[in-house]
Amino acid sequence: MRSDAKKNYNRLLEVARQVVTEQGADLSLREVARRAEVGLGTLYRHFPTREALLEALLRTSFEELAARADLFTASNSSDKALVLWLRETIAFTYSHRGVLSLMMGAIEDMDSALHTSCVTLRAAGTELLTRAQSEGKARQDIDGTDLFALIAALAWVREQPSAAARADHLFEVITSALLTPH
Structure with missing residues (x-):
């Protein structure tokens, strides 16, 4: 994985952990992408579901x-x-x-x-x-x-x-x- 892709992956996980704590398992993927400051396409490339x-x-x-x-x-x-x-x-x-x-x-x-x-x-x-x-x-x-x-x-x-x-x-x-x- 390229370094920028790895950075995005780790950032998405870090933010998702925070969002799960707040919203539970029904977390908004759009919210995760927004807070991680990446596009939805980037999120879906790493995590299709x-x-x-x-x-x-x-x-x-x-x-x-x-x-x-x-x-x-x-x-x-x-x-x-x-x-x-x-x-x-x-x-x-x-x-x-x-x-x-x-x-x-x-x-x-x-x-x-x-x-x-x-x-x-x-x-x-x-x-x-x-x-x-x-x-x-x-x-x-x-x-x-x-x-x-x-x-x-x-x-x-x-x-x-x-x-x-x-x-x-x-x-x-x-x-x-x-x-x-x-």
Whole structure:
């Protein structure tokens, strides 16, 4: 990629991150181009669809969350590592308003630009869960797909104005039901 094209690409991602924080996943591509001070054609050359732009934004974050799973595994008990990772993943999902439905759809749609990133994220959670299960610290009747659904449910609760104040309590209820007493 030419240096000016790379500069535009990075600027578009930087601006898109800000716009997603403000507007959520339904961000205006026109607004991203305007704030990045590039034409719509430049934006569409780099990101032909909104999903392609979101995938580029989310891929790095999902990779970081997957790496955090490894970090938590290395420095914590299996149950604590799982809970820490769940908390971070839910917080991330909540802070990126609107990505929840995209993530849930993309995990099942192999043609989605977000599919690979979502599968990677689910695999990281599955590894944490499997480790806790093998040590007898987590229920045996749940799998990575269930865990991904729980993340979505808890992030959704946090998004609801009437339930947001209860989100931390519900997180504790869910994680205590997920983990086995030891």
